[in-house]
Amino acid sequence: MNVEHVPGKNVGHVMLYALSTCPWCKKTKGLLNDLGVEYYYVDVDLLKPDEKARTTETIKKWNPACSFPTLVLDERKCIVGFKEDEIKNAVKSKA
Secondary structure, eight states: OOOEEEOOBOOSOEEEEEOTTOHHHHHHHHHHHHHTBOEEEEEGGGSOHHHHHHHHHHHHHHOTTOOSOEEEETTTEEEESOOHHHHHHHHHTTO
16 A cells, blocks of 8 residues: 655654545645644555555444545544544644
8 A cells, every 4th residue: 555654743643544636635634734743644546456445444444434534543533524623633632
């Protein structure tokens, strides 16, 4: 799986599952960039079919609807959708 790394302040493991064409996914990436936090992301729609299937199964553990964006924090908390305040609060509480 082609996971991209964005350097920044370490606030724990932040993993974003996104679609390359999704405006809400782009807004989530932009927010994380603006907050200056380190995060990882994968654009699921750009994966090869077998990787996409495996990644989709991982996402479904956190978000059964498998909608995007899906943001997983420290393998403990999941935020589905672009929820700016919730994302800010989750990241700032770790800073």
